[in-house]
Amino acid sequence: MTILYIGTTVVLVAIIYAQYQMSRTRTKHLREIHNKLHRIVNQSSDEVILLFTDDKELIDITVDLNRLLEKHKKALANYTNTKWSMKKMISNISHDLKTPLTVTLGYVEMIQMDSELDSEERHLILTKIHDKSVEVITLIDKFFNLAKLESGDKEVPLTSIRINDICRKSLLEYYDIFNKKGIDVHIDIPDKPIYVLGNIEALKRILTNLISNAIVHGGDGKMIGLKIRINEDDIYIDVWDKGKGIDEPYQDRVFERLYTLEDSRNKSYQGSGLGLTITKRLVEKLGGTIQINSKPWQKTVFSFSLKRSNEQN
Incomplete structure (x- = not known):
């Protein structure tokens, strides 16, 4: 025991x-x-x-x-990047607002100080003042649209849409500009109706941004095109040009908010850096993706996808 x-x-x-x-x-x-x-x-x-x-x-x-x-x-890291982007945004937008406002102020002073301006000269100056005012309003509109898209405040309802007509009409709106600049337009849109899940307003904005971008930055190549490609589940819309393009190191960054390629050799891409960002956000709202493939002076293609729809409205 x-x-x-x-x-x-x-x-x-x-x-x-x-x-x-x-x-x-x-x-x-x-x-x-x-x-x-x-x-x-x-x-x-x-x-x-x-x-x-x-x-x-x-x-x-x-x-x-x-x-x-x-x-x-x-x-x-995200906070640091956002903080840097906000500083850059304020700097870019301040610059882009200041430039047309300074020019506008100069025109106004010309009218005020020169009492001998004839009606034709006065009309010309007033037209320039109007154009610069529209430029400022457009920039502010872009900024607020992007803010709404990124905050989720902007609703983009989806319906079944015939994409053929929207693409043709979007190109037709630039017919006079194409003629004036001597740009050849290549259209590859099937005759057979193609329906996608989308939003008419958003699609018009996307196409307008991409076509105007091709004119401004690729118009020197004197050739712009739009092509619709189809697979089983998605359709792809390519907007392309044969202009100066974008060097490969910068291609992945062109959709970043306020990225303006100021460090690249292609200085013509500088600006507020909002247009392509808005385009990307709208494409994502439609459930698609967008990408760029560019070989300077050969072909620069912005391609975005949309979901196919069998329903016909």
């Missing part, structure tokens, strides 16, 4: 000692985790928490903490 009592006591003491050692080890590891986490957060470090232990619970905690740190790092 005495031996049994002694044996039981020894076992209990051993268990208590083992638990004590485990508790000490766990406390030590928790302290290590806390110190590393404190250092990573305070120093904005990219480190991860490394812990050598067989304790499953501590391993799970460490894994989850590292996931949380990774999310924190991504959130911080």
Whole structure:
């Protein structure tokens, strides 16, 4: 009986000692985790928490903490990028607003200071003032449209739409400009009706942005085209030109908010940097994607996809 009592006591003491050692080890590891986490957060470090232990619970905690740190790092990077973009946005829009407003002010001063202007000269100046005012309004409109799209405040209801007619009409609106600039237009639109899931207003805006972009930045190539491609589930609309194009390192960035390629050799792409961003957001609202493929002076293609629809309205 005495031996049994002694044996039981020894076992209990051993268990208590083992638990004590485990508790000490766990406390030590928790302290290590806390110190590393404190250092990573305070120093904005990219480190991860490394812990050598067989304790499953501590391993799970460490894994989850590292996931949380990774999310924190991504959130911080997104915040930094957004902050930089906002500064750039303010700078770009301020510049783009200031330029036409300064010109407009100059025209107004001309009218005020020169009382001998004849009616023809006065009409010419007033026309220029009107054009510059429209330019400012258009820029402000683009900014607010993008803000609505990115905030989710702008609803884009989807219906079944015959895309053939919208593409033809969008090109037809630029008929006079094509003639004036001597641009050949190539149209590859099937005669068979093609229905997509879309929004008429959004599609017109997308096509207008892409066609005007091709005229402004690819018109030197004297050739612009629009093509509709079809597969089982989607249709693709290509708007292309044979102008100066965009160098490959910059192609992935042209849809970024307020990216204007000012660091590239193609200075003609500078501006507010809103048009293609709005285009991308609208395409995404329609459930599609958009991409660019450009070989300068050979062919630059902006291609976006839309979901096919069998329903005919």
